[in-house]
Amino acid sequence: MSGFLEIRRGRAPLIVAFPHTGTDMPADVEMRFVSGWLARKDADWWIDDLYRFARELDATCIRTRISRSVIDVNRDPWGRSLYPGQATTELCPTTTFDGEPLYTGDGPDNAEIDRRRATYFDPYHAAIGAELGRLRAVHHRVVLYDAHSIRSRIPRLFDGELPQFSVGTNDRAACSGALADRIGELCGRSGHSHVVDGRFRGGWTTRHYGRPDDGIHAVQMELAQRGYMDEPADPSPDNWPTPIHAAPAIAPVLSDILSTCIAFAKGKE
Incomplete structure (x- = not known):
């Protein structure tokens, strides 16, 4: 599938990556x-x-249109678990988050996983690497969000309900x-619940x-979806996904966070 990457280049020392918004297969x-x-x-x-305001901040945005069920570009490319001992999904997932089987038969074999990695994973990360290099050539520090x-x-x-904001820095x-x-x-x-380096580090x-x-600061932000869309108790084809809220209350907080990332990279924080 060609053209699965969307790259919007900005001049600010900030890259916003969207690895899991895609639905194409x-x-x-x-x-x-x-x-x-x-x-x-x-x-x-x-x-x-x-995060559409990221463009107004002149951030670089990198998005893959490919579904995470085809390949998860935020997993270890060799299949090692990022959270040993905890439930998670694979590089090429075979179940949903709820444990439902994704495939009617066997999941992808090693050759198919290698093919998907070369087709989607590698180009996505090559794009991130190239944009980091471009921005680092003109900025002392760059933030990858x-x-x-x-x-x-x-x-x-x-267990239980996730905080609204889960910030991950791999324990700093x-x-x-x-x-x-x-x-x-x-x-x-913001008045919303949050955690730094909790379940999602x-x-x-x-x-x-x-x-x-080396001047590259990476942060993951995991949002609980209740902050910008309605969450049914039992998602089904009839009720999921729901539309995004017209004016999500958390959007101004996120805008302030991205502005802070830029200020930090410019040495103003």
Whole structure:
């Protein structure tokens, strides 16, 4: 599937990545899934719309249109778990977050996983690497902000209800502690619940690219989807996904966070 990457280049020292908003699937893969709806169920719905203000901030935005059920570009490319001992999904998922089988038969074999990695994973990360290099050539520091969302309650993955904002910095190995603190403060002042390096400490993107000593600071933001869309108790093809709210209350908070990332990279924070 050609043209699956969307890249909007900006001049600010900020990249906003959208690895899981895509819903596209090549026909030969989609026909193997139990259903197209099930294979799209766990998308980070509407996140690229929620962050549309990033363009006004002159941030670089990188998005893949491919569904995470085809390949998850925020997983370790060799299949190693990022959260050992905890339930998660694979590089090429075989189940939904709720544990429902995705495939009518066997999942992809090693050769198919290699093909998907070369076709989608590698170009996506080549684009991130190229944009980081372009911006680092003109900025002393660059922030890579990995934008995510997830349903507030998924018992298979975590207990209870997620905080509205889950900030992941790989225990501050991926970004400056000062930046992590500032983002946490903004989340706290919003009046919504938040956590820094809780259940989601950052996926492969955050851990791979975050090199503060080299001027690259990576942060993952996992939003509970209740903050910008209605969440049915039992998602089904009849009620999921719901539309994005007309004016999400968390949008100004997110705008302040991205502005803070830019100010930090420019040395103004």
